[in-house]
Amino acid sequence: MLKINNDALPNKIEKEIILWQKIHKDTIIQFILRPNNIVRFYRSSDIIATRMAEIDISHYLCSGQLAITATWSSSEDCMYAGIIGCGDLSESKALDYPHIKLKIGSDGQVYRIGDVGVEVSYYATMIDGKKVACSTPKDVFDFQLKKVETLINLCNGADFLTETVLVQQCIVMMTTAFEVYGRDRFIEMSMRDGSLINLDAVYNFISSKYGGKVRDEIESRNKTVGEQVREFISKRHINFQNWKSFKDAYKDAYGIQISDLGMDSDELTKIQSYIKWRHDIIHASNDMAVLNMDQASRQELIFAKKPIAEEGLFLFEKLIRLIHDRTIQRLRQTQ
Numbered sequence: 001m002l003k004i005n006n007d008a009l010p011n012k013i014e015k016e017i018i019l020w021q022k023i024h025k026d027t028i029i030q031f032i033l034r035p036n037n038i039v040r041f042y043r044s045s046d047i048i049a050t051r052m053a054e055i056d057i058s059h060y061l062c063s064g065q066l067a068i069t070a071t072w073s074s075s076e077d078c079m080y081a082g083i084i085g086c087g088d089l090s091e092s093k094a095l096d097y098p099h100i101k102l103k104i105g106s107d108g109q110v111y112r113i114g115d116v117g118v119e120v121s122y123y124a125t126m127i128d129g130k131k132v133a134c135s136t137p138k139d140v141f142d143f144q145l146k147k148v149e150t151l152i153n154l155c156n157g158a159d160f161l162t163e164t165v166l167v168q169q170c171i172v173m174m175t176t177a178f179e180v181y182g183r184d185r186f187i188e189m190s191m192r193d194g195s196l197i198n199l200d201a202v203y204n205f206i207s208s209k210y211g212g213k214v215r216d217e218i219e220s221r222n223k224t225v226g227e228q229v230r231e232f233i234s235k236r237h238i239n240f241q242n243w244k245s246f247k248d249a250y251k252d253a254y255g256i257q258i259s260d261l262g263m264d265s266d267e268l269t270k271i272q273s274y275i276k277w278r279h280d281i282i283h284a285s286n287d288m289a290v291l292n293m294d295q296a297s298r299q300e301l302i303f304a305k306k307p308i309a310e311e312g313l314f315l316f317e318k319l320i321r322l323i324h325d326r327t328i329q330r331l332r333q334t335q
Helices: 137-154 160-192 199-203 208-221 225-234 243-254 265-283 306-332
Strands: 002-005 017-024 027-033 038-045 049-056 065-072 077-083 089-093 101-104 110-113 124-127 130-134
Touching: 002 017, 027 065, 027 101, 038 065, 038 077, 038 101, 049 065, 049 077, 049 089, 049 101, 137 160, 137 306, 160 225, 160 243, 160 265, 160 306, 199 225, 199 243, 208 225, 243 265, 243 306, 265 306
Parallel strands: none
Antiparallel strands: 002 065, 017 027, 027 038, 038 049, 065 077, 077 089, 101 110, 124 130
């Protein structure tokens, strides 16, 4: 419970004042006093996103000692404010605000990104040339899909050449976003809680002939499990662009079975087609306006047209959403 003497508050509040703040693992709890005499209560984490409640304390400011408190659970958060010894109590139930993000920077400071009615898709905070806070892997993935949506909309009324070029770019961007999310979320999970990951399974991605040497070298330089995983992945020992490697990495390291997420086999097979098309678009010598030209004698031709991009957008968004939800479940088990 916060107890605030009214004479301790400035006569005019010109900027936000942090009344109280607590950080526990990746959960941030804040009480903020805003210039309009609104007190906000925030609780934010990777698991619950951000919940916020607010109370106008203007009518309490001349009445004595003000008490502010909050309660929270997995299902509901509430804030209360009132004068100690009086029955006049204000209550506010917290709502989910997906556009507000509270993040702990590498410098230990708390950064708030976005606000009510203000959505920030991508962000990076730099201090003295060093990045101290940045978008999460899921933030980056969602932003990339927004860009893909922009390209898809440009297909409307476009000629054949323009449309096929736009769709090929969409395929490259979607599959690259998938790869980057898979890699960075894999690392992020290990940084959040090293007990979640099977570190032996990670090192087993290298053949036993060299794996022991690589592990000894990495362990000699890094203290935490997360730091070891980050260095291992940075050396490209796991290829998250390869479908089998991606599946095996999450299954062996985190116990997350991609086939059990809720997508049917046809959807997963189609995603593998997009991954192959991305490789061919970048590396093949022939034009990729026809995506399955190498199978033209056995299959109906698949043109790089707008419906292909739309289906890919749906499939990759669904896959990453399901994976992300499953990783949150795994994190919740350790809270």
